[in-house]
Amino acid sequence: MEAQNLYHYGRNLGLAFQIVDDILDFTGSTESLGKPAGSDLKSGNLTAPVLYALEEKPYLESLIDREFEQEDDLEQALALVQDSQGIQKARELASHHAKSAVGYLSDLPMSESRQALIKLADYVLSRLY
Numbered sequence: 001m002e003a004q005n006l007y008h009y010g011r012n013l014g015l016a017f018q019i020v021d022d023i024l025d026f027t028g029s030t031e032s033l034g035k036p037a038g039s040d041l042k043s044g045n046l047t048a049p050v051l052y053a054l055e056e057k058p059y060l061e062s063l064i065d066r067e068f069e070q071e072d073d074l075e076q077a078l079a080l081v082q083d084s085q086g087i088q089k090a091r092e093l094a095s096h097h098a099k100s101a102v103g104y105l106s107d108l109p110m111s112e113s114r115q116a117l118i119k120l121a122d123y124v125l126s127r128l129y
Contacts, residue, residue, distance in 0.1 A: 002107065005105070009105055010101075012098070012104065015094075016095075016101065016121070019047075019090055022047035022090065023091060025037060025038065025047065026078065026081055027087065027128075037078070041078070048089075048093055050081060050086065051086075052086035052089040052090060053080060053084035060081070094124075094125060095125060098122075102118055
């Protein structure tokens with residue numbers, strides 16, 4: 001049971017980490033990311049912020065479908081994501097997974113190791129702010 005709970009902790013923590021990384025692709029600077037903002041989108045990776053934005057901004061799908069072939073397509077797409085609730089909804093999803101991860105630690109005895117795992121989940125979310 002303990003191993004299964006730790007598996008679920010790791011799975012949820014990994015999902016939270018990836019979603020945060022996806023959000024940073026829209027909110028981080030090129031300097032902090034080590035790559036240009038929007039590079040995941042330009043590569044065709046439809047991440048959580050984009051999928052949520054697509055619900056509100058149907059024109060975004062046209063830009064994606066034509067693979068940003070026109071000069072300002074990528075900039076338009078980034079603006080549409082920024083102008084939607086996509087980033088906020090993705091933040092909520094990351095927070096949900098981080099809290100879920102911590103919940104799987106509840107049966108572990110209080111220890112420095114358990115506290116370190118809880119702090120790790122907090123750290124993943126702190127990258128957003």
